[in-house]
Amino acid sequence: MIDPFGRHISYLRVSVTDRCDFRCVYCMAEEMSFLPKREVLTLEELDRVCSAFVRLGVKKLRLTGGEPLVRRDIMTLFRSLGRQLESGALDELTLTTNGSQLARYAGELRDCGVRRVNVSLDTLDPAKFTEITRRGRLDQVLAGLDAAKRAGLAVKINTVALRGINEDELDTLVAWCGDQGFDLVLIEVMPMGDIGGENRLEQYLPLSLVRARLQRRWTFDDSDYRTGGPARYATVRETGRRLGFITPLTHNFCESCNRVRLTCTGTLYMCLGQEDAADLRAPMRQSESDEPLERAIREAIDRKPKGHDFVIDRRHQRPALARHMSVTGG
Ligand code: SAM
Ligand code: SF4
DSSP states (O other): OOOOOOOOOEEEEOOOOOOOOOOTTTTOOOOOOOOOOGGGGOOOHHHHHHHHHHHOOOOEEEEEOGGGGSSSSHHHHHHHHHHHHHHSOOOOEEEOSSSSSSHHHHHHHHTTOOEEEEEOOSSOOHHHHHHHHHSHHHOOOOOOOHHHHHTTOOOOOOOOOOTTTTGGEEEHHHHHHHHHHHHHEEEEOOSOOOTTTHHHHOOOOOHHHHHHHTTTOOOEEOOOOOOOOSSSEEEEHHHHHHEEEEEETSSGGGGGGGEEEOOSSSEEOOOTTTOEEOOOOHHHHOSSSHHHHEEEHHHHHHHOOOOOOOOTTTTOOOOOBOOHHHTTEE
């Protein structure tokens, strides 16, 4: 699949559920109303739509959410998508998780062909962890990370940089990831979704500032390593690990964008920062044949926009996009 700007679309991120066992302050409101079941694609439908994308040229699949590992029977989806790895149709199957269920699933994920996981972790302080996630427990996530290591999964930690909350800890996280053998990606807060009483402008911490501060202690060798995603990477000379920066608000990464995102209701977003979307659930439920579904996918890719336009609206302090990251899957 090639979009109107000549970009090969080879990466699909799929949100398999909008539900989560955490309520991170930058992601969700304290009280969330989740989607009724009938709106959400069944595991069979998720398998069917992912397989259609793979037939059309997607080589990398990332399952996310919400929290992918809280969806019931999710391993059946991993298992069946894992078969596409065996046949060579797919190059990589991976996930982004908050880690709360990893202790239970790490070995099985490895069996399904998963080799790398992204685990979100914003702090190493147990009290702060519960404050940020509103209900998570750090020890559970650390146990999950241990299990991932033991299972032989490569781990990348995702950390959202939050002003006044974890900014004094980012330095420690670089050192800790070095010790653990994890790569680290720092993420700027994106203005997505209503998060209740929290204020995004107060959370916002520019990564240019973070980077400058970290460079007082660490030496960064700029790297041309790319995953096809928005992160720019450096290697931390002292630890030998990669450190990535995702700065959607201050930089444009759209020219190399190779990805599209599917929500758990079957809505395809061609760009994280734009509202235009295509419904894939209707063509899928309409017909047993995959032809209408494949046609809808092709038509959507033909409309992929050139870039995004995120802004934190300073006057209104409203999110530039109404949908939550847990819907599009980050
Ligand atoms: N629950 C899983 C997790 O937390 O890893 C997967 C879904 S979560 C929406 C994916 C990523 O998006 C996480 O790394 C999270 O920190 C990040 N995220 C959520 N809301 C965000 C926001 N407003 N700005 C920046 N990153 C955000
Ligand atoms: Fe859940 Fe992930 Fe959102 Fe946190 S960032 S509330 S873990 S979906």
